[in-house]
Amino acid sequence: MSKKKEIDDRFKKFGTKSFTSVTKVNDFIDNLENGKVMATRCKDCGIVFFPPRADCYKCLSSNVEWHEVSGEGKLVTYSKLKYAPVGFEDDLPYCIALLDYGDFKIFGRIASNVPEEEIELGMEMRTKANKLPNGQLNYVFEKA
Ligand SMILES: [Zn+2]
Numbered sequence: 001m002s003k004k005k006e007i008d009d010r011f012k013k014f015g016t017k018s019f020t021s022v023t024k025v026n027d028f029i030d031n032l033e034n035g036k037v038m039a040t041r042c043k044d045c046g047i048v049f050f051p052p053r054a055d056c057y058k059c060l061s062s063n064v065e066w067h068e069v070s071g072e073g074k075l076v077t078y079s080k081l082k083y084a085p086v087g088f089e090d091d092l093p094y095c096i097a098l099l100d101y102g103d104f105k106i107f108g109r110i111a112s113n114v115p116e117e118e119i120e121l122g123m124e125m126r127t128k129a130n131k132l133p134n135g136q137l138n139y140v141f142e143k144a
Helices: 027-033
Strands: 039-040 066-067 074-082 092-099 105-110 124-131 135-144
Touching: 027 039, 027 124, 027 135, 074 105, 092 124, 105 124
Parallel strands: 105 135
Antiparallel strands: 039 066, 074 092, 074 124, 092 105, 124 135
16 A cells, blocks of 8 residues: 655746755745745844745754845846756856845846846846746846
8 A cells, every 4th residue: 555645846836947846945936926036034033045945054043934035136247148057958048147135145047028238237126936938937037
């Protein structure tokens, strides 16, 4: 007799190629489906984590709460990719970038509808939940 296992694999919906499952922070995907990009915040020391973490490495607390990534971040750096990791080739060319939200930074990609000539270091951008043509979810940076 085999016992049916319940596998929490919601992270499979994330990204062009699915991420490994990260069970403790799978609500991230439910939020993404609802258009929200979430970080986590340690209730004990206030540090914000993105990608979301279930445990605080600073004070070793597991007392974390969801924290919506909202408002604008500053573009710190970006890079146009001509070669992509396996599974991302069909998306080329695209720009990966780092946004600085003050308390935390987010690494991701710039939305394909942002013309490259309009991308400038220091510009204000927003992080937006995004649905890929194949039904997978991710988030992209758009002009604020
Ligand atoms: Zn902490």
